[in-house]
Amino acid sequence: MPIARRLLAAVLLLSLVPPLTWATSEGRLQRIEAAKTLRVCIWPDYYGISFRNPKNRQLSGIDIDLARDLAADLGVEVQFIDSSFATLIEDVTSDRCDIAMFAIGITPSRQEKLRFTQPHLASDIYAITTRTNQRIQSWADIDQPGTVVAVARGTLHEPVMKEKLQHAELRILDTPHAREQEVQSGRADVFMTDFPYSRRMLNNHDWARLVSPAATYHITPYAWAMQPGDDAFYARVEQFLTAIRQDGRLLDYARRHGLEPIVAR
Numbered sequence: 412m413p414i415a416r417r418l419l420a421a422v423l424l425l426s427l428v429p430p431l432t433w434a435t436s437e438g439r440l441q442r443i444e445a446a447k448t449l450r451v452c453i454w455p456d457y458y459g460i461s462f463r464n465p466k467n468r469q470l471s472g473i474d475i476d477l478a479r480d481l482a483a484d485l486g487v488e489v490q491f492i493d494s495s496f497a498t499l500i501e502d503v504t505s506d507r508c509d510i511a512m513f514a515i516g517i518t519p520s521r522q523e524k525l526r527f528t529q530p531h532l533a534s535d536i537y538a539i540t541t542r543t544n545q546r547i548q549s550w551a552d553i554d555q556p557g558t559v560v561a562v563a564r565g566t567l568h569e570p571v572m573k574e575k576l577q578h579a580e581l582r583i584l585d586t587p588h589a590r591e592q593e594v595q596s597g598r599a600d601v602f603m604t605d606f607p608y609s610r611r612m613l614n615n616h617d618w619a620r621l622v623s624p625a626a627t628y629h630i631t632p633y634a635w636a637m638q639p640g641d642d643a644f645y646a647r648v649e650q651f652l653t654a655i656r657q658d659g660r661l662l663d664y665a666r667r668h669g670l671e672p673i674v675a676r
Contacts, residue, residue: 453492477660478512514532528652568604571603
């Protein structure tokens with residue numbers, strides 16, 4: 412086949428490909444508008460943040476409310492996509508979602524891969540033990556020889572406790588549920604968590620007891636995450652965040668879900 416004909420055939424073939432599959436230069440805002448959908452990654456086990464009720468499968472939480480408002484502000488529908496802290500970076504960078512909205516702790520390792528918005532929440536670290544555990548009576552009892560501390564892999568608690576603990580044994584479990592089982596069974600003394608998840612434990616498990624630090628231990632700001640680049644999309648999300656602070660929605664939603672103490676001021 413002559414070169415001219417082959418080139419013409421190639422051009423005709425490309426013309427049949429939908430623009431969104433190959434026009435990589437198109438901005439994310441334009442793609443969201445064209446698809447009429449904002450894809451939002453969430454962790455559906457995050458109480459008060461992005462929680463899926465196991466009884467009715469309904470989603471609730473501050474970041475669920477705010478994701479719906481952001482989509483409405485953009486004039487599109489919202490599509491929630493299940494993610495987790497362990498798969499967060501891969502899910503966002505592989506374009507499974509446009510933005511991750513589940514109170515993601517800003518850590519140096521995550522900042523190397525993701526672009527974070529301004530923080531909207533900030534939480535210290537707390538510990539959950541059992542009501543029958545005699546070893547752990549106060550925060551000072553945690554980092555002691557013989558104590559076993561559980562954390563969930565991929566959460567911010569993993570690197571923080573690796574750095575903080577000097578005497579206790581750190582046990583890294585694959586899921587949050589696994590760390591809870593370790594404590595409830597007595598194989599671990601405490602597991603480390605944050606303010607929202609501690610509320611879930613106290614509200615839903617009779618065996619759980621909260622251990623709070625005597626002073627500030629390690630405050631982490633929480634924000635939303637997206638792929639690096641695309642300044643237009645980032646600026647649009649930041650504009651939304653500024654608006655919800657000014658019009659009171661951020662504080663209202665925080666109060667609705669019992670999170671007012673951790674709103675970033």
